[in-house]
Amino acid sequence: MGLTYQSTGRSTTREIFNVHNAGSELVIALAGNPNTGKSTVFNALTGLRQHTGNWPGKTVLRAEGSFIHGGRRYTLIDLPGTYSLHANSVEEEVARDFLCFAKPDATVVVVDGTCLERNLNLALQVMEITDNVIVCVNLIDEARRKKMHININKLSNALGVPVVPTAARGGEGLSELMAAISDVALGRVMPKPVLVRYSDAVEKAIAQVEPKVREIIGAHINTRWVALRLIDGDTKLVQAIQRYYNDQESKQAEAALEVLA
Amino acid sequence: MNNSTPLNRLGNGCCALVTELNAEGLTRRRLLDLGLVPGTKVEVIRRSPLGDPIAFNIRGAIIAFRKEEAEKVLVVQVS
Numbered sequence: 034m035g036l037t038y039q040s041t042g043r044s045t046t047r048e049i050f051n052v053h054n055a056g057s058e059l060v061i062a063l064a065g066n067p068n069t070g071k072s073t074v075f076n077a078l079t080g081l082r083q084h085t086g087n088w089p090g091k092t093v094l095r096a097e098g099s100f101i102h103g104g105r106r107y108t109l110i111d112l113p114g115t116y117s118l119h120a121n122s123v124e125e126e127v128a129r130d131f132l133c134f135a136k137p138d139a140t141v142v143v144v145d146g147t148c149l150e151r152n153l154n155l156a157l158q159v160m161e162i163t164d165n166v167i168v169c170v171n172l173i174d175e176a177r178r179k180k181m182h183i184n185i186n187k188l189s190n191a192l193g194v195p196v197v198p199t200a201a202r203g204g205e206g207l208s209e210l211m212a213a214i215s216d217v218a219l220g221r222v223m224p225k226p227v228l229v230r231y232s233d234a235v236e237k238a239i240a241q242v243e244p245k246v247r248e249i250i251g252a253h254i255n256t257r258w259v260a261l262r263l264i265d266g267d268t269k270l271v272q273a274i275q276r277y278y279n280d281q282e283s284k285q286a287e288a289a290l291e292v293l294a
Numbered sequence: 295m296n297n298s299t300p301l302n303r304l305g306n307g308c309c310a311l312v313t314e315l316n317a318e319g320l321t322r323r324r325l326l327d328l329g330l331v332p333g334t335k336v337e338v339i340r341r342s343p344l345g346d347p348i349a350f351n352i353r354g355a356i357i358a359f360r361k362e363e364a365e366k367v368l369v370v371q372v373s
Contacts, residue, residue: 116328117323121320121323121324121327147354148353148354150353151328151329151352151354151355154329
């Protein structure tokens with residue numbers, strides 16, 4: 034019969050996020066600190082093909098749009114600007130839930146080229162949740178003006194993911210960005226994010242907790258990340274997992290019933 | 295032994311290293327996310343006319359803190 038999580042799971046969890054696409058279109062998430070030009074990147078990629086609304090059940094604004102590249106349509110979701118994904122605020126919770134449960138085909142983390150160190154905190158956190166990350170170093174024109182030179186190749190090797198410099202304001206780097214998004218989303222490029230290694234004590238704890246996590250939720254969500262959050266004492270994440278999987282199960286049940294009817 | 299001072303007590307132009315955070319929960323988390331982990335260098339840029347908030351340079355970013363927030367960050371001054 035074949036109504037497995039594989040076939041219905043991802044589109045039903047995405048439905049919970051009100052992602053309006055044909056279910057077979059590729060979904061790209063846009064993450065980044067506030068004030069990195071994330072919205073400029075979003076607008077530059079989507080042009081007029083966008084609309085704003087709210088995240089389901091929240092008062093946080095959301096912009097959703099699309100762009101076409103290589104004959105394919107990509108849905109682009111602008112996540113709220115956040116400094117981290119620790120779910121301290123509604124914005125962070127919304128961003129984290131989307132990355133974790135809607136599992137975009139690729140996530141672009143927009144960072145400020147003039148202030149890399151602070152911005153990479155979020156990039157590393159995103160890379161702990163998903164492998165399909167592209168780092169977009171925006172405001173490269175500002176960096177140039179300040180005589181800052183960024184070694185893109187070195188950064189890419191250090192992070193283990195593609196890095197694309199852009200100055201979205203002037204349209205610079207956008208076609209390279211779309212190409213990189215397309216490569217990752219279609220599996221042509223498979224980034225291998227460098228793992229953040231914690232202290233021995235923490236790594237030992239991860240080794241103990243991770244197998245148990247895998248037993249319970251399988252490999253649908255990055256188990257190392259979930260283990261870390263549990264060790265961190267993140268009860269909100271546990272509640273969120275329960276919520277989404279229960280929602281998803283009831284939607285799956287609905288879908289199954291519809292087929293039988 | 296502990297000659298740390300709260301960050302808000304430092305004058306404009308001073309540099310310091312973070313030693314610890316006198317905060318818990320969400321506040322602590324926010325300070326950490328902004329880069330104020332122990333050992334981080336902080337530079338006091340300027341104060342607004344009424345003395346509050348204060349602008350700091352933390353890891354290349356200029357961030358403004360109110361006195362109540364800056365008070366929670368303990369630092370040792372460096373020359």
